[in-house]
Amino acid sequence: MTESPDRDLIVRARRGDRDAFGELVRSTQNAVFNVCYRLLGERREAEDLAQETFIRAWDKLHTFDPQRPFLPWVRRVAANLCLNHLSARGSDLPELNEEHDLAAPGTTPPLLVEQRQQAEKIRAALLRLPPRYRIAIELRHFQELSYEEMAQALNCPLSDVKSDLFRARKLLAEKLKDPDFP
Amino acid sequence: MNHLSEETINEYLDHALTPELRAKSELHLAACPTCAARLGELRALFGHLASLPELALEVDLASQFKKNPAPLPPSIRWLTLVEALIALFALVLFWPLAETTLPSVPIPTTMGFWPDGNPLFADGFILNLDLQLPRLGLDLPVAALALTVISATLLWLLGNGLLLSPRSRRIL
Numbered sequence: 001m002t003e004s005p006d007r008d009l010i011v012r013a014r015r016g017d018r019d020a021f022g023e024l025v026r027s028t029q030n031a032v033f034n035v036c037y038r039l040l041g042e043r044r045e046a047e048d049l050a051q052e053t054f055i056r057a058w059d060k061l062h063t064f065d066p067q068r069p070f071l072p073w074v075r076r077v078a079a080n081l082c083l084n085h086l087s088a089r090g091s092d093l094p095e096l097n098e099e100h101d102l103a104a105p106g107t108t109p110p111l112l113v114e115q116r117q118q119a120e121k122i123r124a125a126l127l128r129l130p131p132r133y134r135i136a137i138e139l140r141h142f143q144e145l146s147y148e149e150m151a152q153a154l155n156c157p158l159s160d161v162k163s164d165l166f167r168a169r170k171l172l173a174e175k176l177k178d179p180d181f182p
Numbered sequence: 183m184n185h186l187s188e189e190t191i192n193e194y195l196d197h198a199l200t201p202e203l204r205a206k207s208e209l210h211l212a213a214c215p216t217c218a219a220r221l222g223e224l225r226a227l228f229g230h231l232a233s234l235p236e237l238a239l240e241v242d243l244a245s246q247f248k249k250n251p252a253p254l255p256p257s258i259r260w261l262t263l264v265e266a267l268i269a270l271f272a273l274v275l276f277w278p279l280a281e282t283t284l285p286s287v288p289i290p291t292t293m294g295f296w297p298d299g300n301p302l303f304a305d306g307f308i309l310n311l312d313l314q315l316p317r318l319g320l321d322l323p324v325a326a327l328a329l330t331v332i333s334a335t336l337l338w339l340l341g342n343g344l345l346l347s348p349r350s351r352r353i354l
Contacts, residue, residue, distance in 0.1 A: 018247045019247070021247050022244040022245075022247035023244070025243055025244040025247060026242075026244040029239055029242075029243045029244060030236065030238065030239045031236075033237070033239040033243075034236045034237060037237055038234075043237075043240075047239070047240075047241055047243075050239070050243060051243050051246070054243055054246075054247075058247070115233075115235075118230070118233070119233075119234055119235055122230055122231065122233075122234050123234070137231070140196075141228070141231045141232070142231075146198075147196075147198060162189065162192075162193075165192070166188055166189060166192045169192065169224065169227055170188070172227060172231075173223055173224065173226075173227045176227065176230060177223075
């Protein structure tokens with residue numbers, strides 16, 4: 001197995017070196033924040049959950065294998081935290097924040113507007129999904145987990161994972177095809 | 183013609199089919215426009231999701247994991263010490279003033295202020311406080327003492343303001 005580039009930092013962090021853990025946080029915080037934002041849809045809430053993710057990761061670092069890369073693990077922690085948070089919050093849909101998406105270099109303003117509108121439509125469609133479908137899309141499409149890894153992360157049967165994922169895709173496709181949505 | 187199931191089309195795009203099943207699916211897709219169209223729609227969805235841009239995080243979450251807080255700069259530490267000494271000095275100088283002004287302090291009744299003639303209290307006061315403070319032997323004009331107290335107060339406020347400012351306070 002090739003050595004993880006984070007290995008030295010993880011080993012130092014496991015010994016209590018907060019600066020080393022801070023470096024791990026700095027390199028992964030944007031990705032973790034985006035996991036939370038895709039699942040929750042509200043910036044402030046996503047920042048809070050991202051912060052909680054790293055606190056949880058710091059507490060659980062002794063259980064993490066330093067040979068493995070840090071980012072996939074901490075993103076899964078974030079996804080699980082968000083799932084628990086969504087379950088506790090109930091089915092209230094958040095108002096979608098105004099976005100500040102990273103524009104592709106060289107894009108002209110009309111194209112940028114179209115890209116932003118498309119992104120907003122996708123985010124709105126994701127937020128309309130029930131939490132378990134949203135998580136399935138997040139783990140498969142944004143974290144690139146296999147069906148088996150998803151089942152392990154969510155602690156549920158493989159058949160349920162596949163069923164949720166396929167159903168989520170169908171609902172998303174219908175919403176994105178709807179010209180009147182959102 | 184039997185069409186491909188939703189599960190098969192999804193697993194085809196997820197590369198989760200066995201090689202044998204994948205080969206059979208490809209043959210069917212080549213011959214069935216309906217299933218090819220369904221595959222195309224699903225593939226388009228995958229494209230939409232892959233195109234979703236990431237947002238920029240606007241706060242630094244790493245700062246809470248700083249190892250040790252930065253020590254207070256030397257100027258702030260010296261200022262704190264000077265403040266404390268001036269306050270002590272002002273207290274020593276103020277003591278004779280307190281000797282002359284505090285011995286008889288009328289304290290109104292806790293039941294409220296009663297005007298003269300109240301059947302319960304003849305003069306409106308129920309208590310006279312007579313303080314006997316130790317004499318230090320210093321004899322300074324009241325104006326000088328007042329100036330000292332005011333200066334000490336201003337220095338104290340200024341010093342605490344500096345201590346409480348974000349740049350100088352300790353990170354706890």
